[in-house]
Amino acid sequence: MTGIHTIDTHYLGLAEVAAAYLIVDGDRAAFVDNNTNEAVPRLLAALAEQGLRPEQVDYLIITHVHLDHAGGTSALARACPNAKVVAHPRAAPHVIDPAKLVASASAVYGQAEFDRLYGTIDPVAEDRVLIMEDEQTLRLGGRELRFLHTRGHANHHFCIVDTATNAIFSGDAFGLVYPALQGEGTFAIPSTSPTDFEPELARESIRRLVSERPSCIYPTHFGRVTDIEAAAGQLLRHLDFAERLRDDAENSDRPDEALEAYCRARLFDYFAGLLDGMGNLGRDPNTWSHLKLDIDLNVQGIAFAANKRRRKAQTAGG
């Protein structure tokens, strides 16, 4: 049925952590993000549930090439023979030749863990990849999709405005809003993971999304967000803190390799403060275990950014 459908990819075996979205317009369809190879059967099942065949999928849109968003692209492209992969100009080269992406992720996770999580990622033929510039539009059935380049989380990231509903698919540019962590009010945290995190640009992207006055936002992690103002306020404050932390780490006299431990201690403190304001949910040990992986990635991203600025300052200073 025409509309937007949320698919739980069960990433890492967990419910409601990473989504893919299916947009249906009449007899045409598009996926937004696709998680990993393991999620592809779930995506195809969601399509069948709408009474559609893989041949009716026009677009496989990826918000950026991080593997919890685009890890299943090559497998999904094989399953949907008429679909174009729609990507940011800086993401497209990694879709066409994933070797570098695979090598760097394998180095982070270790080969065995990479194979277990992501399996084989094949190249996608260049003529099946469609690059979307900032503000470019694309027709899907009777509706139009508009693309907004949004840096801060990743340099190869865009968001998609569905002009039929004025909903925005935000990838990781409007933070992480896990259903399990929603209490009385909205609870949103930014993703500051390596290697492109830039707080100024991340704030700019959030402001740009808000200025579109969307009816709702669909972050990949996870589902539909309607209290946009509250979420944006939390994200902007959190990014201010992350920026101070990056600067403090950069300017401290600690050696490069000690910055991660320094950021970890302070970010955990910051989260403890956030969770204090969450009532019973904040005191639930499950909340911490739910957040642990993201806090860890966020620590790494902030420390990486601090080290990157140190190297840049050294180069500039001769």
Ligand SMILES: [Zn+2]
């Ligand atoms: Zn990401």
